[in-house]
Amino acid sequence: xxxxxxGAASLERMWAHYSEPSFIEVDGLRTAYRRKxxxxxxxxxxxxxxxxxxxxxLEELAADHDVIAPEHPGFGDTxxxxxxxxxxxxxxxxxxxxDAFGLNDVHLVGHSLGGWIAAELAVFYPRRFRSLMxxxxxxxxxxxxxxxxxxxxFRLEPEEALAALLNGRSDRYTEFFEQEGFPGDVxxxxxxxxxxxxxxxxxxxxxxxxxxxxxxxxxxxxIGAEDDRLVTNAVARRYAELIPGAxxxxxxxxxxxxxxxxxQLEQPGDVAALVAAHIAASTxxxxxxxxxxxx
Amino acid sequence: MTDYEFNVILDGxxxxxxxxxxxxxxxIELPNAYYDRTLGQRVLEDQLETLVALEGLGxxxxxxxxxxxxxxxxxxxxxxxxxxxxxxxxRIRIGVxxxxxxxxxxxxxxxxxxxxxxxxxxxxxxxxxxxxxGMQYHSxxxxxxxxxxxxxxxxxxxxxxxxxxxxxxxxxxxxxxxxYVNLWPKPLQEPHPPIFxxxxxxxxxxxxVAKYRYTYFPVLNPRxxxxxxxxxxxxxxxxxxxxxxxxxxxxxxxxxxxxSDKQARLETEAHELWQYQNFFQSPMHDNFPPxxxxxxxxxxxxxxxxxxxxMKDMSFDELVEMGWVIxxxxxxxxxxxKEQLEEAGARRVIIGANAGSKPRWLTMKSLTMFAEEVIxxxxxxxxPLWAERPLVGYDTQSEYGARxxxxxxxxxxxxxxxxxxxxxxxxxxxxxxxxxxxVG
Numbered sequence: 001x002x003x004x005x006x007g008a009a010s011l012e013r014m015w016a017h018y019s020e021p022s023f024i025e026v027d028g029l030r031t032a033y034r035r036k037x038x039x040x041x042x043x044x045x046x047x048x049x050x051x052x053x054x055x056x057x058l059e060e061l062a063a064d065h066d067v068i069a070p071e072h073p074g075f076g077d078t079x080x081x082x083x084x085x086x087x088x089x090x091x092x093x094x095x096x097x098x099d100a101f102g103l104n105d106v107h108l109v110g111h112s113l114g115g116w117i118a119a120e121l122a123v124f125y126p127r128r129f130r131s132l133m134x135x136x137x138x139x140x141x142x143x144x145x146x147x148x149x150x151x152x153x154f155r156l157e158p159e160e161a162l163a164a165l166l167n168g169r170s171d172r173y174t175e176f177f178e179q180e181g182f183p184g185d186v187x188x189x190x191x192x193x194x195x196x197x198x199x200x201x202x203x204x205x206x207x208x209x210x211x212x213x214x215x216x217x218x219x220x221x222x223i224g225a226e227d228d229r230l231v232t233n234a235v236a237r238r239y240a241e242l243i244p245g246a247x248x249x250x251x252x253x254x255x256x257x258x259x260x261x262x263x264q265l266e267q268p269g270d271v272a273a274l275v276a277a278h279i280a281a282s283t284x285x286x287x288x289x290x291x292x293x294x295x
Numbered sequence: 296m297t298d299y300e301f302n303v304i305l306d307g308x309x310x311x312x313x314x315x316x317x318x319x320x321x322x323i324e325l326p327n328a329y330y331d332r333t334l335g336q337r338v339l340e341d342q343l344e345t346l347v348a349l350e351g352l353g354x355x356x357x358x359x360x361x362x363x364x365x366x367x368x369x370x371x372x373x374x375x376x377x378x379x380x381x382x383x384x385x386r387i388r389i390g391v392x393x394x395x396x397x398x399x400x401x402x403x404x405x406x407x408x409x410x411x412x413x414x415x416x417x418x419x420x421x422x423x424x425x426x427x428x429g430m431q432y433h434s435x436x437x438x439x440x441x442x443x444x445x446x447x448x449x450x451x452x453x454x455x456x457x458x459x460x461x462x463x464x465x466x467x468x469x470x471x472x473x474x475y476v477n478l479w480p481k482p483l484q485e486p487h488p489p490i491f492x493x494x495x496x497x498x499x500x501x502x503x504v505a506k507y508r509y510t511y512f513p514v515l516n517p518r519x520x521x522x523x524x525x526x527x528x529x530x531x532x533x534x535x536x537x538x539x540x541x542x543x544x545x546x547x548x549x550x551x552x553x554x555s556d557k558q559a560r561l562e563t564e565a566h567e568l569w570q571y572q573n574f575f576q577s578p579m580h581d582n583f584p585p586x587x588x589x590x591x592x593x594x595x596x597x598x599x600x601x602x603x604x605x606m607k608d609m610s611f612d613e614l615v616e617m618g619w620v621i622x623x624x625x626x627x628x629x630x631x632x633k634e635q636l637e638e639a640g641a642r643r644v645i646i647g648a649n650a651g652s653k654p655r656w657l658t659m660k661s662l663t664m665f666a667e668e669v670i671x672x673x674x675x676x677x678x679p680l681w682a683e684r685p686l687v688g689y690d691t692q693s694e695y696g697a698r699x700x701x702x703x704x705x706x707x708x709x710x711x712x713x714x715x716x717x718x719x720x721x722x723x724x725x726x727x728x729x730x731x732x733x734v735g
Contacts, residue, residue, distance in 0.1 A: 012556075033375060136628065154580070154584060154585060155323075155433075155578075155580055157578070157580070159577055159581075182597070183593075183594060183597035183598065186593070186597055187590050187593055187594055187597070190583075190590060190593050191590045193585040194585040194586035194590075195440045195441075196585065197439060197440060197441035197584070197585035197586050198439070198441045198442065198586070201439040201440065201441060201585070202436055202437075202438075202439055
């Protein structure tokens with residue numbers, strides 16, 4: 001639930017990287033978002049977690065972009081409408097959200113589940129976005145297993161999930177995962193994974209994306225990791241294959257530490273730089289869709 | 296004296312598996328390389344033969360459950376065992392409690408199975424409608440825990456409508472859209488077999504059972520929680536405008552009888568602990584997959600208001616204290632069971648006869664002692680309830696002849712100059728045209 005008043009919120013919500021959300025009505029749903037910065041407009045769609053936060057990589061981008069980071073229905077401080085059933089409800093929600101903001105020409109960035117949502121949006125509204133960036137995205141069927149052995153995202157203990165997200169380095173990032181403490185954090189995670197289950201319990205991909213992704217008509221950058229244990233590297237590669245002209249950029253981890261699913265948390269500067277460069281290239285005079293084809 | 300109903304449940308567990316404590320869980324992804332066909336044949340045989348034997352022992356009902364992808368039970372479709380028992384027994388009630396409706400692509404399929412087994416068994420079927428353990432939601436590909444309760448609600452309504460409303464009718468729901476709901480066959484029992492609903496204690500489940508006047512059986516509730524839930528159930532029945540009947544409450548309890556209290560404990564203690572330590576050793580997210588319960592219920596569970604400790608960590612004494620196990624001499628078992636049933640106001644009991652690993656001979660020893668020495672203490676004369684309950688339908692061909700409706704349509708076929716009555720068409724003198732009908 002959103003806080004009753006800003007005063008109460010600041011007392012209750014003292015966790016790291018918290019910033020007070022704003023709210024906008026989207027088709028009657030009070031939708032939480034954070035917005036900061038001036039410049040090209042960038043909408044960031046979060047993954048299956050890391051809500052109720054303002055991430056450092058967004059802070060970097062906000063230095064010269066207008067960054068808008070909404071929280072999905074059923075995540076963070078955005079309510080879960082009764083009518084929410086599947087990915088198409090998200091697609092319509094985000095179309096309506098952009099209308100509510102009066103935005104018609106934005107750069108779209110999505111991470112993990114958010115990457116999947118972003119890809120769907122670019123399929124259904126191929127001319128609505130100036131560019132598309134998918135960071136370790138989920139949502140495609142690949143030849144390999146969707147849930148690698150022992151890494152079913154719906155069946156992980158919190159510590160196992162953190163280990164899979166950050167390749168065993170989660171102890172360096174505890175500040176991003178401790179909010180209310182017990183039991184509040186467990187209930188929040190359960191609520192958000194319930195939303196995720198509505199969208200992706202079965203099947204855990206959208207098989208139609210395989211033949212729909214060629215509709216995407218906006219310059220696309222896929223940002224992959226060296227060792228994405230949760231979604232697997234194959235999904236990012238496959239997005240880059242299926243979207244016309246898309247480029248795959250794999251972000252390197254630190255020395256001897258292959259980068260993880262949460263690459264934007266571990267390498268915020270590198271990911272922000274890739275996003276900024278892609279936005280710049282896509283908005284440069286003469287830039288056309290698929291300008292980066294075959295690069 | 297209350298006329299208790301003694302049902303016995305056997306899940307058909309497959310015990311030759313590694314100790315779950317060394318793993319995350321023995322559900323979901325225990326490799327089926329551990330399934331040996333010979334051992335599996337024996338598990339099913341033990342389960343079915345024990346269930347068949349209950350009739351001769353004098354129990355009122357033989358009951359089984361649906362389990363998937365793991366050693367907790369080998370009946371993925373308990374209705375199959377229901378059909379088997381219908382053929383192997385004559386009088387005992389058959390409790391398929393039951394089929395996980397969300398495992399069916401359509402509840403109409405379940406309605407058809409219910410109708411068939413009820414007809415086969417001469418109206419002896421009892422149907423249970425469980426949600427299914429959270430652990431069951433991973434292996435069939437048609438169940439989503441986040442939509443399970445809503446789908447269950449609609450599937451239940453449709454199931455009942457199919458059995459009670461004249462067909463054909465349209466069903467235009469959220470999960471099912473069926474242009475022609477038109478159930479053939481219908482169950483033998485009118486309008487449908489009795490329905491038992493298990494529940495951990497969610498308000499929603501209690502309301503459903505109260506509204507439809509079903510039988511509620513609390514599962515794995517600690518004793519005080521069970522009593523609270525039963526009381527809440529009674530209140531809900533009152534809100535529906537009636538007083539709950541004692542047979543609307545069934546109590547589930549594992550029972551082992553032996554010559555003395557000490558002997559009973561020796562015989563059953565390790566087997567009970569085997570079940571709790573191997574079946575209930577599952578992580579939170581498997582017990583409660585996303586959306587399987589509401590966030591509010593999750594808060595209650597995390598707050599510790601439900602069970603004081605994980606079931607896998609319980610000692611035998613704690614299982615007894617929870618009211619989940621009764622072990623003892625016939626005298627002890629009769630007294631404790633009577634006390635439990637009276638306290639809960641339950642007329643029905645579902646006796647867990649084998650926690651899984653207990654050998655058939657030991658199960659039979661306990662069941663025989665229960666039949667011969669406990670039932671007579673609780674039921675004067677010792678006769679099973681079915682002794683007084685006529686089977687549904689006809690017994691003999693003469694009765695069939697007397698009962699068959701006179702106004703049913705005559706089966707006809709176009710032959711020669713028109714429609715003829717096919718039942719007499721083989722007799723030249725009787726083969727006559729009932730009405731003209733163009734042929735060819």
